[in-house]
Amino acid sequence: MGRSPCCEKAHTNKGAWTKEEDDRLIAYIRAHGEGCWRSLPKAAGLLRCGKSCRLRWINYLRPDLKRGNFTEDEDELIIKLHSLLGNKWSLIAGRLPGRTDNEIKNYWNTHIRRKLLSRGIDPATHRAVNEPPEAKTISFSPKEEAVMRERECSPPPVKREKCPDLNLELRISPPYQQNIQTESGTLCFACSTMGIHKTKDCSCGTDNNNNINININGSSSYNSGYDFLGLKGWSFRL
DNA sequence: AACTTCCTCAACCGCCCCGAT
DNA sequence: CATCGGGGCGGTTGAGGAAGT
Secondary structure, eight states: OOOOOSSOGGGOOOSSOOHHHHHHHHHHHHHHOSOOTTTHHHHHTOOSOHHHHHHHIIIIIOTTOOOSOOOHHHHHHHHHHHHHHSSOHHHHHHTSTTOOHHHHHHHIIIIIHHHHHHTTEETTTTEETTSOOOOOEEEOOHHHHHHHHHHHSSOOOSEEESSTTOOOEEEEOGGGSOOEEETTEEEOHHHHHHOOTTSTTOOTTSOOOOEEEEETTTEEEEESSOOTTSOTTOOOOO
């Protein structure tokens, strides 16, 4: 028993959107705003799944979208963000105004991957392709093994997996960073690292006493409104 | 010109998270 | 606490255009 589908598939159009469908969707959202996607198609007179409408709007029809080629700066920013965040396209898109997660994902897969490979960089790890993989085992000295034998009454393996049940509860605490003094004033951590000074995401001049907790083992949270990459009100999962 | 292969990217699918009940 | 439903996300697909033969 799976979940019921998000809409009645038998009576919905699929595939490329027509100009008329686009116009209907735009007109409806202009009049009523983005609301309940599930009920939107019916209300707008569209034979489409709500998800399809949402995707079409977000990825193609939204007025604030930037069309056209990615700049060199955008390329480099995507690479940096990907090295930090991995395939979290929506988070990456959040730092590129006018770009969508889908667009960035496509661009990554078609252009940047190749670009990195041509530089000799593995796009998945951001390490040199011929660089040996990170060590996954650690050795114990004879003395350490002796201690463990004593405790466990059984001989340990020669090598053990490095942190097999590792709970990487990383704590990233921007407040420890010293604010950077510039000609125009003091920059907060987010500004100085992400270049978002004087945007709505900038916290300069606000209370900086915030912490972010990222639990690599499947959940994440940050306490208080500020954010690691300069996104206010961010909630994200790793 | 005709055909094949490659590439791009819009769109879909299925899963997960989270708020409401 | 458990369940349900909506929204959102990342992975994948496939149509259509470009490039190569």
